[in-house]
Amino acid sequence: MLEEITGYSPGRDNNLLIESRGNHIINSAINLMQLIRENYAPEQAAELERRLLNSIRTQDPVKFSRGLRKFKD
Numbered sequence: 001m002l003e004e005i006t007g008y009s010p011g012r013d014n015n016l017l018i019e020s021r022g023n024h025i026i027n028s029a030i031n032l033m034q035l036i037r038e039n040y041a042p043e044q045a046a047e048l049e050r051r052l053l054n055s056i057r058t059q060d061p062v063k064f065s066r067g068l069r070k071f072k073d
Contacts, residue, residue, distance in 0.1 A: 029056075044071050 032052070047058045051067035054060075 039069065047071075 012027070029052070033049055036048050036052075040048060048067050048071070051064045055062075055064040
């Protein structure tokens with residue numbers, strides 16, 4: 001339902017929508033990476049950052065979750 005509401009906006013500029021959502025996602029990712037660096041050892045943080053980027057690139061969030069579980073155990 002939310003998808004339909006956000007999809008319905010006559011005359012909306014898709015470029016502005018994409019820019020806005022992209023900026024939100026990028027800022028969230030930056031905040032997440034800072035949080036990771038603050039809460040994990042440098043080697044672990046680097047591994048989690050790599051997994052985060054790979055998860056985004058391959059569109060597979062399981063890779064990041066698996067890394068978190070690895071350090072949790």
